Amino acid sequence: MRVNGQSVDLAAAADALGVKVDEVAGTRLLDVLRDGLGLTGAKEGCGMGECGSCTVLVDGRAVCSCLVLQGQVTDADVETVEGLADRGGADLQEAFVRRQAVQCGYCIPGVLMSCAALLERVPEPTDDDIRGALDGNLCRCTGYNRFHDAVHDVARGRCAGAS
Numbered sequence: 575m576r577v578n579g580q581s582v583d584l585a586a587a588a589d590a591l592g593v594k595v596d597e598v599a600g601t602r603l604l605d606v607l608r609d610g611l612g613l614t615g616a617k618e619g620c621g622m623g624e625c626g627s628c629t630v631l632v633d634g635r636a637v638c639s640c641l642v643l644q645g646q647v648t649d650a651d652v653e654t655v656e657g658l659a660d661r662g663g664a665d666l667q668e669a670f671v672r673r674q675a676v677q678c679g680y681c682i683p684g685v686l687m688s689c690a691a692l693l694e695r696v697p698e699p700t701d702d703d704i705r706g707a708l709d710g711n712l713c714r715c716t717g718y719n720r721f722h723d724a725v726h727d728v729a730r731g732r733c734a735g736a737s
């Protein structure tokens with residue numbers, strides 16, 4: 575598997591996880607990222623696919639990394655919030671800051687990845703599109719409106735930049 579464009583050294587990840595290399599495949603992707611690779615952006619909330627704080631992209635699709643085993647993504651491109659700026663998502667992160675769309679911040683890495691996947695799929699998303707994309711991301715702080723403002727800002731900026 576590749577993470578943020580780099581091939582993963584599974585032996586090193588296994589060492590960090592304290593497991594044998596052939597056990598990495600049966601380890602949750604969330605644990606491989608956080609404990610094996612030190613990429614702690616994706617957060618564990620519920621651990622059962624309900625909160626979205628662990629959201630990462632697998633081949634461009636937003637998925638809950640707590641529900642995926644490493645062995646299911648052995649040939650996939652995995653992207654985490656740590657790689658978002660390098661893949662052209664700095665404007666999204668800046669818009670979240672500008673719009674003050676962050677409070678405690680726990681949900682934000684997952685929210686950003688869901689929004690990044692949406693903007694790639696739908697360059698000018700409607701509020702319904704944004705609501706749909708964030709259906710699986712729970713935020714107890716912000717009320718979501720500022721997420722929408724930030725995504726609309728990015729969509730406008732990218733469309734203006736493309737014209």
Ligand code: FES
Binds near residue numbers: 627638
């Ligand atoms: S920790 Fe994965 S969905 Fe909640």
Ligand code: FES
Binds near residue numbers: 675676678680682716
């Ligand atoms: S900013 Fe606190 S849970 Fe979303």
